[in-house]
Amino acid sequence: MxxxxxxxxxxxxxxxxxxxxAWDGSRLLFTNxxxxxxxxxxxxxxxxxxxxxxxxxxxxxxxxxxxxxxxCEGAGRRIARYEDGQPGITVVDRLNGKRLNGPNDxxxxxxxxxxxxxxxxxxxxxxxxxFSAIISADPQPDGSYVAVxxxxxxxxxxxxxxxxxxxxxxxAESDYGAGRFRQLRGYPVNSDGSLGDYELLHDFGPHRGxxxxxxxxxxxxxxxxxxxxxGPGGMITVFEPNGRIVATHPTPCQRPxxxxxxxxxxxxxxxxxHLLVARDTGMTGHLLYP
Amino acid sequence: xxxxxxxxxxxxIAERDSLTEGPVWDGSGLLYSHCAADxxxxxxxxxxxxxxxxxxxxxxxxxxxDRDGRLFVCEGKNRRITEYVAGEPTRTIVDNWQGVxxxxxxxxxxxxxxxxxxxxxxxxxxxxxxxSEQVYRADPQPDGGYTAAxMTEDLRRPNGILISSNQDxxxxxxxxxxxxxxxxxxxxxxxxxxxxxxxxxxHDFGWGRGxxxxxxxxxxNIVATAGSHRYGPGPMIYVFATxxxxxxxxxxxxxxxxxxxxxxxxxxxxxxxxGTGQVHRVRDSGLRGRPTP
Numbered sequence: 002m003x004x005x006x007x008x009x010x011x012x013x014x015x016x017x018x019x020x021x022x023a024w025d026g027s028r029l030l031f032t033n034x035x036x037x038x039x040x041x042x043x044x045x046x047x048x049x050x051x052x053x054x055x056x057x058x059x060x061x062x063x064x065x066x067x068x069x070x071x072x073c074e075g076a077g078r079r080i081a082r083y084e085d086g087q088p089g090i091t092v093v094d095r096l097n098g099k100r101l102n103g104p105n106d107x108x109x110x111x112x113x114x115x116x117x118x119x120x121x122x123x124x125x126x127x128x129x130x131x132f133s134a135i136i137s138a139d140p141q142p143d144g145s146y147v148a149v150x151x152x153x154x155x156x157x158x159x160x161x162x163x164x165x166x167x168x169x170x171x172x173a174e175s176d177y178g179a180g181r182f183r184q185l186r187g188y189p190v191n192s193d194g195s196l197g198d199y200e201l202l203h204d205f206g207p208h209r210g211x212x213x214x215x216x217x218x219x220x221x222x223x224x225x226x227x228x229x230x231x232g233p234g235g236m237i238t239v240f241e242p243n244g245r246i247v248a249t250h251p252t253p254c255q256r257p258x259x260x261x262x263x264x265x266x267x268x269x270x271x272x273x274x275h276l277l278v279a280r281d282t283g284m285t286g287h288l289l290y291p
Numbered sequence: 292x293x294x295x296x297x298x299x300x301x302x303x304i305a306e307r308d309s310l311t312e313g314p315v316w317d318g319s320g321l322l323y324s325h326c327a328a329d330x331x332x333x334x335x336x337x338x339x340x341x342x343x344x345x346x347x348x349x350x351x352x353x354x355x356x357d358r359d360g361r362l363f364v365c366e367g368k369n370r371r372i373t374e375y376v377a378g379e380p381t382r383t384i385v386d387n388w389q390g391v392x393x394x395x396x397x398x399x400x401x402x403x404x405x406x407x408x409x410x411x412x413x414x415x416x417x418x419x420x421x422x423s424e425q426v427y428r429a430d431p432q433p434d435g436g437y438t439a440a441x442m443t444e445d446l447r448r449p450n451g452i453l454i455s456s457n458q459d460x461x462x463x464x465x466x467x468x469x470x471x472x473x474x475x476x477x478x479x480x481x482x483x484x485x486x487x488x489x490x491x492x493x494h495d496f497g498w499g500r501g502x503x504x505x506x507x508x509x510x511x512n513i514v515a516t517a518g519s520h521r522y523g524p525g526p527m528i529y530v531f532a533t534x535x536x537x538x539x540x541x542x543x544x545x546x547x548x549x550x551x552x553x554x555x556x557x558x559x560x561x562x563x564x565x566g567t568g569q570v571h572r573v574r575d576s577g578l579r580g581r582p583t584p
Binding site for chain 1: 471473475491492493494495496497498499523524525527532534535536537538540542
């Protein structure tokens with residue numbers, strides 16, 4: 002079993018939700034959703050700068066294989082690509098002609114397909130498509146993207162993550178409505194990008210399920226879970242691909258939102274606005290980029 | 292794929308041809324149930340052998356030894372809780388609730404007031420006797436007899452059961468059998484008047500097999516047997532904090548672990564029984580139990 006982790010504040014608590022941690026090779030990017038900004042933290046100097054403003058409640062961030070940065074803009078109701086010094090470029094904002102509702106988090110495969118969670122009644126009250134789902138934005142030869150619905154059984158999907166071999170898409174189903182589920186699901190990924198029937202890897206019962214998650218280099222799922230309302234509290238929960246919990250690490254924040262590795266250090270954001278770091282975790286991340 | 296993060300060494304100390312259960316450390320050896328054969332076996336660490344210790348146990352399953360050396364047994368087949376003292380006839384503690392025979396008493400926990408908390412599920416497939424599978428408590432009376440009270444109404448199929456060392460919490464494995472039934476580890480506050488508070492869910496096993504038996508370790512954590520190869524992450528020993536945090540998991544080499552208990556001279560040997568009939572000993576768990584209070 003892993004030893005205990007000690008979390009420290011990499012930065013003073015911001016006071017509103019932080020999310021979307023993504024490592025660009027030298028800086029840790031993360032979003033501050035309510036403040037519509039993307040921040041960049043330099044672990045060498047311990048300094049942070051505002052990298053981008055007016056991000057339309059950008060939430061999840063991720064890089065594709067070429068190092069292009071994509072964001073889930075919840076209030077912008079789109080997947081956007083961010084290029085230095087330019088306004089965000091719309092990747093997809095519709096599915097079958099109807100507007101997306103609230104993109105939350107994303108995972109990108111080596112073909113450049115961007116799988117993202119889109120949630121009804123989350124950020125925007127005005128309904129676009131009539132359901133919540135995992136949707137993929139598939140790149141076309143002309144450089145455009147086409148959105149394709151990929152799950153048909155999601156009611157409030159949140160974090161998502163590919164396995165090391167990209168043959169499984171892990172999806173956090175995190176619906177807090179009565180009679181709904183907080184679960185970690187594993188969907189087999191077919192060669193055409195469609196998903197098969199999910200396997201239930203873990204059920205959180207009545208407690209807070211997974212928000213964001215990241216993959217370790219040995220294929221473990223490192224997930225942000227828990228809350229102060231019920232259950233064992235805010236936690237980094239480490240799962241094997243079969244759903245076995247191999248370690249749990251309580252966090253000093255009440256509700257961790259997302260996490261990513263920089264070397265052996267795990268950076269964690271939170272509802273309260275933390276950027277926490279657990280050093281020397283004994284694990285490293287598996288990233289498509291850098 | 293990732294390496295199994297495990298490290299325990301499982302030593303087979305006994306093997307029966309069907310389900311073993313009810314491990315009890317008697318101070319120098321291990322008693323365990325061979326349920327279908329109506330036998331209580333005793334494994335002697337001196338010889339490394341098991342021998343028949345008691346016959347005609349009535350489907351004896353969960354067992355507990357009190358400090359006076361009385362052995363309490365869940366006799367599933369006989370629908371009752373009994374007391375056995377070596378050399379004396381078996382005595383019935385309780386065999387009915389409000390005049391109706393129990394279903395299939397499965398596992399039990401003793402509290403410090405001599406009360407016997409037990410689960411009454413119906414795994415065996417017989418028609419239900421009492422049409423609800425719940426937790427009961429047998430309370431000793433001044434005349435030496437016991438009365439049975441039903442303590443829960445909201446369980447589906449209770450199995451393993453524990454009382455916290457300070458006597459203020461009940462932990463129950465609510466483990467219905469079947470597909471996608473969401474077995475759970477739940478807890479209730481035990482009030483001073485003996486009644487229970489609301490059910491709180493500590494862990495949900497989703498589509499997998501839930502907890503069968505469980506025991507305390509010396510740190511006050513719950514060591515539980517759960518899981519199977521049929522669905523989910525497989526057969527496993529779980530260590531839970533009492534708030535439901537999963538502290539450790541250890542895959543077992545045999546399927547369907549049914550119960551576990553610390554024994555040995557230092558109470559640092561973990562004994563595990565299985566649906567497949569094995570009894571394992573783990574001496575390098577890094578965990579430790581404590582003697583019967």
